[in-house]
Amino acid sequence: MNTPPSQQLGHGTPRLSLNRWTLRTTSIQEFLETAASHGIDAVGLWRQDVEEVGLNALRRRVDDAGLRMSSLCRGGFLTAADETARAASLEGNRRAIDEAAALGAPTLVMVVGGITPEDKDIAAARARVAENIATLAPSAEAAGVTLALEPMHPMFTADRAVIATLDQALDIAESTGSDSVGVVVDTYHVWWDPALPQAIARAGRTGRLLSYQVCDWNLPLAAEPLFSRGYMGDGYIDFPSITRMVTAAGYTGDIEVEIFNQDVWATPADEATGIVTERYQQLVLPDL
Amino acid sequence: MNTPPSQQLGHGTPRLSLNRWTLRTTSIQEFLETAASHGIDAVGLWRQDVEEVGLNALRRRVDDAGLRMSSLCRGGFLTAADETARAASLEGNRRAIDEAAALGAPTLVMVVGGITPEDKDIAAARARVAENIATLAPSAEAAGVTLALEPMHPMFTADRAVIATLDQALDIAESTGSDSVGVVVDTYHVWWDPALPQAIARAGRTGRLLSYQVCDWNLPLAAEPLFSRGYMGDGYIDFPSITRMVTAAGYTGDIEVEIFNQDVWATPADEATGIVTERYQQLVLPDL
Known part of the structure; x- marks a missing residue:
């Protein structure tokens, strides 16, 4: 008789959250059920899921599966110089x-957005991001939601996110x-x-470490x-070291x-979810 | 009658150096003649060229073409933890x-080298780089050659160079x-x-800005x-802005x-060399 992994392990995945895109090729219902069946508490969902299922129905499905949400992905795309595009972006972010x-x-x-070959002034694009985040902050406060700026790998600086380092993200967050x-x-x-190491400590010290995502x-x-x-353990990243930094910074949220x-x-x-939970238990959980 | 570009422009490419790899599919002799025929003063060569032509013969060919060298590429690969590999690397770098x-x-x-999936301790690899560069510095001083640490784009941190930012390269250079x-x-x-901007200014202020390479x-x-x-102008980089930073930092060497x-x-x-010189004149030279 096969025992499901979640029962084999007891409830051995505290603080683990499964992001929707990890299983993007499954239906949203199968995704939620798979997460729950592996003893996972939380999920990260995308606005595409809201669009597909509807806001109230999605909330109900998450609740019914006994899950909670760790984050919604994503707002951003705040680099446009054009005033009409800027207004549309702010409106979309408020939604x-x-x-x-x-x-x-x-x-x-x-995910704050990139530059274009036609307008390569990256300093100006970064300044617009800071200004637009400051504009959105009161809406976030009123809604009781935090805005988590995502520094993206510098190979995405041109086309996805002009925030390239954690220190830069913190500079912008503090400036608001x-x-x-x-x-x-x-x-x-x-x-x-x-x-x-210093930037993660700074994020903790300033109370701005909102989310820890791993792969x-x-x-x-x-x-x-x-x-x-990739799955944790398949590549070059030293998860125990980074997780210790995040723990030392006082982070107690979902991973x-x-x-x-x-x-x-x-x-x-x-x-796939079995591999995720196993790697989480091996490479992340011991240092939380 | 066609006038060669170098004569059309007079000698319009001051401080331009052509790196060998830009024309890697031509023979070394055609490379040198092409650079010279476009009025280019200097070239950057690779150790593969030395291996192919021989040291003295290569020097003679560069001299005969009326060129000088801006840099030799490359030393490095100094991250190995193994003592035998380390000794071999230091010996190769001295050569x-x-x-x-x-x-x-x-x-x-x-180009200082990367890490491996078997040894992901990047802080330790970086410490070995600093130690090995300090070990090599006296040899460089004795030979009258400078060692130019190349921060590489973070998409190469894993497999090519654990130096990922200019500030980090300067930290290591200063530590020697x-x-x-x-x-x-x-x-x-x-x-x-x-x-x-601040890192380039720091490199100039500390007298450590040894080479400016563009693409x-x-x-x-x-x-x-x-x-x-790519050719300057084909992508996302704002060459006038970065060139102004380099100029303001006091750099007077080859580009x-x-x-x-x-x-x-x-x-x-x-x-290809015509396109290089034209883009150089449009996007770099005005800010030198």
Whole structure:
């Protein structure tokens, strides 16, 4: 007789959250049921899920599965110089904040946007991000949602996020003067940073460490570099070291596993989730 | 009658150096003649060229073409934990220093090496780099050659160079206590860094800005990400801004164009060199 992994392990995945994109090729219902069946407490969902299922229905499904939300992904895209585009982006971000609140997600992850070959002034784009985040902060405060700025790996600086380091994200968060703006530490995006130990400590000290996301840096890079995110342990990242920094910084929240990887998406959801929980127990949990 | 570009422009490419890899698919002799025929003063060569042609013969060919060398590429690969590998690496680097001196190249570019999935302790690898560079510095001083530490783009941190930022390279250079250790500013590797303006100023202030290399950041990334280096103007990098920082830092040396790109390699050498000089004149030279 086969015993399901969640029963074998007891309830051995405290603080683990499964991000929707790790199992993006399954239906939302199967995703929620798979997470719950593995004893996982929380999930990170995307605005695409809201669009597909509807806000109230999605909240109900998450509740019915006995799960809670660790984060909603994503707001952002705040670099446009054009005033009409800026207004549309702010409006879209306010809707995202409201969605996060309605879903009970404490945090909205912010991917701030890139530059264009036509407007390469990256300093100006970064200044617009800071200004727009400050503009959005009161809406986040009112909704009881935090905005987690995501520094992205510098190979995405051009086209996805002009925030490239954790220190830069913290500079922007602090510049808003709002307690509702903080940062995401995503191992894939920040592991290479020589200033990482000090920056994680700073995030903790200033109360702005809002989310810890884990996955590995696999090589060779996939044709779409975003999809080189791997199971913890398959690549080059030293998870115990980074997890100890996050723990020492006082982080007590969920640890979200967010993997974008064609091989993972081709694996049956239950099997992939088993690997996620096993790697989490081996490489992350001991240092929490 | 066609007038060669170098005569059309007079001698319009002061301080431009052509890196060998920009025309890697041509013979070394055609490379040197093409550079000279475009009025270019200097070239950056590789140790593979020394191996192919021989040290003395290569020096003679460079002299005969009326060129000088801006840099020799490359030393480095100093992260191995194993003592035998470390000794072999130091010995190889001492040979590279001697080759640079014999060629009249003022600077040896250092690509310091990566980590492995078996040994992910990046802090330890970085400490070994600093120690090994300090060990090599006296050899460089004795030979009258500088060691230029190259911070590489963080997408190469795992497998090529654990030095990921200009500030980190400067920290290591300063830690050696030697005036013969400095840094390369290569636009492809550092353009994304939010701390770049201050770091370039620091490199100038401390007398450690040894080399300025230019090429663009093209997207989408090539299957081999190193080969996404493009002609200046084809991608996302703001060359006037970065060149102004380098100029303000007091840099008066050569500007080396180092492009790794399959399309450039498929272009006739004379045509590719014409594009390089034209883009240099448009996007770099005005801010020197």
